Amino acid sequence: xxxxxxxxxxxxxxxxxxxxxxxxxxxxxxxxxxxxxxxxxxxxxxxxxxxxxxxxxxxxxxxxxxxxxxxxxxxxxxxxxxxxxxxxxxxxxxxxxxxxxxxxxxxxxxxxxxxxxxxxxxxxxxxxxxxxxxxxxxxxxxxxxxxxxxxxxxxxxxxxxxxxxxxxxxxxxxxxxxxxxxxxxxxxxxxxxxxxxxxxxxxxxxxxxxxxxxxxxxxxxxxxxxxxxxxxxxxxxxxxxxxxxxxxxxxxxxxxxxxxxxxxxxxxxxxxxxxxxxxxxxxxxxxxxxxxxxxxxxxxxxxxxxxxxxxxxxxxxxxxxxxxxxxxxxxxxxxxxxxxxxxxxxxxxxxxxxxxxxxxxxxxxxxxxxxxxxxxxxxxxxxxxxxxxxxxxxxxxxxxxxxxxxxxxxxxxxxxxxxxxxxxxxxxxxxxxxxxxxxxxxxxxxxxxxxxxxxxxxxxxxxxxxxxxxxxxxxxxxxxxxxxxxxxxxxxxxxxxxxxxxxxxxxxxxxxxxxxxxxxxxxxxxxxxxxxxxxxxxxxxxxxxxxxxxxxxxxxxxxxxxxxxxxxxxxxxxxxxxxxxxxxxxxxxxxxxxxxxx
Amino acid sequence: xxxxxxxxxxxxxxxxxxxxxxxxxxxxxxxxxxxxxxxxxxxxxxxxxxxxxxxxxxxxxxxxxxxxxxxxxxxxxxxxxxxxxxxxxxxxxxxxxxxxxxxxxxxxxxxxxxxxxxxxxxxxxxxxxxxxxxxxxxxxxxxxxxxxxxxxxxxxxxxxxxxxxxxxxxxxxxxxxxxxxxxxxxxxxxxxxxxxxxxxxxxxxxxxxxxxxxxxxxxxxxxxxxxxxxxxxxxxxxxxxxxxxxxxxxxxxxxxxxxxxxxxxxxxxxxxxxxxxxxxxxxxxxxxxxxxxxxxxxxxxxxxxxxxxxxxxxxxxxxxxxxxxxxxxxxxxxxxxxxxxxxxxxxxxxxxxxxxxxxxxxxxxxxxxxxxxxxxxxxxxxxxxxxxxx
Numbered sequence: 001x002x003x004x005x006x007x008x009x010x011x012x013x014x015x016x017x018x019x020x021x022x023x024x025x026x027x028x029x030x031x032x033x034x035x036x037x038x039x040x041x042x043x044x045x046x047x048x049x050x051x052x053x054x055x056x057x058x059x060x061x062x063x064x065x066x067x068x069x070x071x072x073x074x075x076x077x078x079x080x081x082x083x084x085x086x087x088x089x090x091x092x093x094x095x096x097x098x099x100x101x102x103x104x105x106x107x108x109x110x111x112x113x114x115x116x117x118x119x120x121x122x123x124x125x126x127x128x129x130x131x132x133x134x135x136x137x138x139x140x141x142x143x144x145x146x147x148x149x150x151x152x153x154x155x156x157x158x159x160x161x162x163x164x165x166x167x168x169x170x171x172x173x174x175x176x177x178x179x180x181x182x183x184x185x186x187x188x189x190x191x192x193x194x195x196x197x198x199x200x201x202x203x204x205x206x207x208x209x210x211x212x213x214x215x216x217x218x219x220x221x222x223x224x225x226x227x228x229x230x231x232x233x234x235x236x237x238x239x240x241x242x243x244x245x246x247x248x249x250x251x252x253x254x255x256x257x258x259x260x261x262x263x264x265x266x267x268x269x270x271x272x273x274x275x276x277x278x279x280x281x282x283x284x285x286x287x288x289x290x291x292x293x294x295x296x297x298x299x300x301x302x303x304x305x306x307x308x309x310x311x312x313x314x315x316x317x318x319x320x321x322x323x324x325x326x327x328x329x330x331x332x333x334x335x336x337x338x339x340x341x342x343x344x345x346x347x348x349x350x351x352x353x354x355x356x357x358x359x360x361x362x363x364x365x366x367x368x369x370x371x372x373x374x375x376x377x378x379x380x381x382x383x384x385x386x387x388x389x390x391x392x393x394x395x396x397x398x399x400x401x402x403x404x405x406x407x408x409x410x411x412x413x414x415x416x417x418x419x420x421x422x423x424x425x426x427x428x429x430x431x432x433x434x435x436x437x438x439x440x441x442x443x444x445x446x447x448x449x450x451x452x453x454x455x456x457x458x459x460x461x462x463x464x465x466x467x468x469x470x471x472x473x474x475x476x477x478x479x480x481x482x483x484x485x486x487x488x489x490x491x492x493x494x495x496x497x498x499x500x501x502x503x504x505x506x507x508x509x510x511x512x513x514x515x516x517x518x519x520x521x522x523x524x525x526x527x528x529x530x531x532x533x534x535x536x537x538x539x540x541x542x543x544x545x546x547x548x549x550x551x552x553x554x555x556x557x558x559x560x561x562x563x564x565x566x567x568x569x570x571x572x573x574x575x576x577x578x579x580x581x582x583x584x585x586x587x588x589x590x591x592x593x594x595x596x597x598x
Numbered sequence: 599x600x601x602x603x604x605x606x607x608x609x610x611x612x613x614x615x616x617x618x619x620x621x622x623x624x625x626x627x628x629x630x631x632x633x634x635x636x637x638x639x640x641x642x643x644x645x646x647x648x649x650x651x652x653x654x655x656x657x658x659x660x661x662x663x664x665x666x667x668x669x670x671x672x673x674x675x676x677x678x679x680x681x682x683x684x685x686x687x688x689x690x691x692x693x694x695x696x697x698x699x700x701x702x703x704x705x706x707x708x709x710x711x712x713x714x715x716x717x718x719x720x721x722x723x724x725x726x727x728x729x730x731x732x733x734x735x736x737x738x739x740x741x742x743x744x745x746x747x748x749x750x751x752x753x754x755x756x757x758x759x760x761x762x763x764x765x766x767x768x769x770x771x772x773x774x775x776x777x778x779x780x781x782x783x784x785x786x787x788x789x790x791x792x793x794x795x796x797x798x799x800x801x802x803x804x805x806x807x808x809x810x811x812x813x814x815x816x817x818x819x820x821x822x823x824x825x826x827x828x829x830x831x832x833x834x835x836x837x838x839x840x841x842x843x844x845x846x847x848x849x850x851x852x853x854x855x856x857x858x859x860x861x862x863x864x865x866x867x868x869x870x871x872x873x874x875x876x877x878x879x880x881x882x883x884x885x886x887x888x889x890x891x892x893x894x895x896x897x898x899x900x901x902x903x904x905x906x907x908x909x910x911x912x913x914x915x916x917x918x919x920x921x922x923x924x925x926x927x928x929x930x931x932x933x934x935x936x937x938x939x940x941x942x943x944x945x946x947x948x949x950x951x952x953x954x955x956x957x958x959x960x961x962x963x964x965x966x967x968x969x970x971x972x973x974x975x976x977x978x979x980x981x982x983x984x985x986x987x988x
Contacts, residue, residue, distance in 0.1 A: 524978060546820070548827060548975070549977045549978045552798075553845060556861055556869055556875035557873060559877075559921065560907065567916065
């Protein structure tokens, strides 16, 4: 155990976390050069394509230090986006220390701070690492000053590296050995292991990722989940070295996996503690907080018979993503589906993409909503996140919406642009302070509903990529919410309804009408699209009918082409929903969610 | 044998032979057929074409139509056309009385050339007039004038062509209903046996489509183009022509394009020359779209086939419906049921009832066909039929 180190790498997005992970993996030779690919820990397609880390991964790196001993360095990779703070928290609770990476030219950013605070909450040993020192724009002295002033860490402890060029990687490995504490815990004590992740393997059942705090587990043991007392027999234990490597046993301080033939997906809960049935520990591992979803949306299968499949897929995905919550839902337009809670809009997109790619489903999502508190005339309070359940306005005394406290760090030349963005989103400026001579931290209080749509993208764009952002929910405040309905040829489409602030309703309605006009195919009759609050129409658009729709020429060479078009249309129709006589494609539902007009 | 049986059984019907001559004096900006303007390669192409005929003559078909299309086949000299017709007769079983068509561009015709075509065995001439108005011809990038067209038609009659077809294009930017009907009137004045009237289509990838997309000109409003479609049908029917396919009109049933009818009836055809398509009842194949590749392959004794598809039952059904709906005769329900083993009205009854109500379709127990109004919306209607298929 003295030769084990459990650590995470935490950083603001794009500061080089995945590149450093790659170099550490290469330096310890667990993967041959031939099999190596960049961002090796980001195994999901979505992660590679978007260049982000979504899921935590672990890898065990054997390292021969200068003292001649072989150390086992367990790297627990974490996501960087603000939506996935929860994943970071789960990973950190399995570690004794963390490498905090700071980009030598960008300096300390909002998530650098947020992740540092998280790490400190878990009492981790923190080693600052200044990355990208090879860049011409690198300013190491300035970053050291920020480390001292903004982070309150010892700047002289910082390791200077360039992960891209492979500079300083040995120093990082030595620092892990010498400066990070080894785990503690008695391998002879009753088993106490924390589940920090899991995923479903079609051949082996659930693979549980766990950190052993005390005791030992080996194949043949009968394990018990402390939350529900479910008992399974261990088939295999092991560690991760990109692939799963079986071991005879796992004991205190180690990070690895267990396979126990678990088919019941719901039995495995991240944050649960595993112990031995015959010799249980006294108490579960403490201090593991459930993620709280902040954005809600309903998911429906496009195919009318796709509900069962969606249910099974969600259950499996939930195993790999404990932060996802869902319950059954019904829409008059779309049939049976699920109301889901997400950590943020990126999380929502990721879940949608994973369901579509990994489970081959075709989905329709409804407009994301936050959770509103509706105070009724009889003083009862309803929590509403689904427009379909929004009560009749005459029954409502008042409505409250969640507010966040946002920390926005920007170079001061973007102050005007960022300020305008926040004020446009109904933000209240609480404070601002200079972190260094030209870097500014602005504190804004903003309605969460204004942030979940595309605030982060907009902030990035108005600050040319330099702005960073982190937030926490602070309280609920009185607001003026209306339910915006969309009518197609006079018929209300419940799946397109959204709850919006009254001041924003006209803009949103216009946006929805325009988007739907672009996405709904023309028909032989006129299609009227209207946005309405109650009986009042506040926006409209019209899709003019076909006045002709005929291919003039069709001879030998044209027949195949024409048939293929008809086949494509037939296939496309499977991705459409009928509302009255109008066919609405899946893309139309999704286009309404994107706000690119303001 | 009943009419339905003949319609479904391909082997009882003579096939069609198509020859693609991929050369033009100039490319028209709206055209997406394959052709090149370098005519120095014609001699090499001719040898390759003869070679392709000798290699494909083994098909167990009888032919009652030969169609020489393009491109601009009339860029060939009469003796070259004669060689094509002669070699076709030598290589294939071409029935007596077969329809032998040549497509011609007025800008390439002279009286002596026309008599030469006639003696080469061409018995049907199809002239690409497109318009009699020079402003429209200019927009269409044609090499000829309205006057050239007039001369060509008169010369063709003089040369003895008694089966004459004219091609016209409408829906041209700036066109009015009045000006189009004048064009049509002039065409009818020559009393052609056949008329093809094509609505101008902006095919993706053509210079004209790019011009439209970039906003260099405005397309005729869709509603006017649609109105011209119905006006064309009404005008020509009033002048005694049958509207027998979306874009095709004949003075009598005998003068329908025997060759082109095969495309819409699912009757086999063999296509020769670059980019030509062949259909043998279940398999469709197509030649490469390159004169040099075509020539090289045949010189090396290889067929220039670039691809093929074997139609599944579902695909055959889609084609039968789409092509059937293009014809005024429509789809023969019984033949359809025999071929595909499904109940025609069971499958499409709902769509048919709706279309009848909208006066877009005439349907009896045995046949269903689009009205002129329905033809205007053929593609969307065909799509509705296809959606009903399992």
